[in-house]
Amino acid sequence: MTLETKLMRYSLFLSLGMLLIVAACDTKQVQAESSPTTAVNANALSYPVVDPSVGEKLYPNEEALSGQIAATIEQSIRKQYQAGKARRDAHPKAHGCVKAEVRVNETLPENLAKGIFIPGKTYQAWIRFSNASQDASRADSKGDGRGMAIKVMDVPGEKLLENERNATTQDFIMVNHPVFFANDPQDYLSLFEKLNSDSFFSNLTIPFALGVKGSVIAWQTSRSKISNPLHARYWSMVPYQLGIGNDKQVIKFSARNCSPVAEEIPENPGNDYLRDALRKTLEKSDACMEFLVQPRTTDSMDVEDSMTEWKEAQAPFYKVATILIPRQNFDTAEQNQFCENLSFSPWHALPEHRPLGVINRLRKVIYDRISRVRHEMNSIERREP
């Protein structure tokens, strides 16, 4: 290896390390005095059973690791927030929660007309736009992952979560990057333990928790800047099923504006300029986004691998629905509070939209537990709208 290559590798390593340390410090800035830790509903839900027919395969010790990750996140929330003020652990900063309509295409090929995608059907929905950082006070002008969580309403049929079988919601959760930064639950746990550690040396080793590929994805995701939540492109990052029985296929999904919009980030952006941009756009006019589905085209697109992008050239996206966000004033105290109290989960789903792969299996038990902790700390009843 030449000296130049060594230096390049060393500086890449250092800059990744610095970025992740900055993220860790940001997290700690918002930590308040610690409060006692008690587990809420530690084992309320059963761990998902894998489906080998679509390529699912358990990681060693996966279920136990899901409990450890959930416990670490729970501990972090109880330490960070006082009772009555608990927020989401990830994506705590909302840009707004908007009312929307999901209009399924009038016609769809048979392989895509599954689950909620009934040709010609229109659903009411809520969409929560957010920043990913654990620091809810972080300025929008700083790089961050951006979230778009859709809650489709009045969806009939028994749902996947055994404690919410009769819920009438179907969630689709996305971030504005096509891939996730980890596959291995042990790596995820190590990252979280390091982020939550008060030891400087533990923080220094953060890049080792994710490896080079994971660190690069985390870095790319965390540096994104957008001008308006309505104009970004979002991806499911991880795979889902579409359909059931012999007809089932593996897909990812994505959402983007109906027509690309060139909009600059303001010169002196305020702390919350993404909320301002969303409000100003929707005060004036309706907004339109499209919902796309990307069927897997070969088994080498591994359901257990969330770190490798399915390139469009190999696996095209198909538009299945239009998301109409009507002109509205969403930014009211009442609606913001309603939004805070919502719980999104990939497992708020019909069997036709079953979440797949290790990251989604972990999310089944973690989202349920963390949302319960949040609602319990705030003394708010937790229920699907």
Ligand code: HEM
């Ligand atoms: C093991 C991996 C993951 C863990 C442990 C995790 C953890 C969490 C937690 C604890 C919350 C807050 C839940 C609540 O309080 O109700 C959350 C929210 C969220 N997560 Fe994840 N997450 C993971 C993977 C992902 C992936 C792959 C995506 C990509 C789409 C994602 C996107 C989001 C978004 C957009 C929200 C905010 C939803 C809302 O608006 O309420 N997460 N995550």
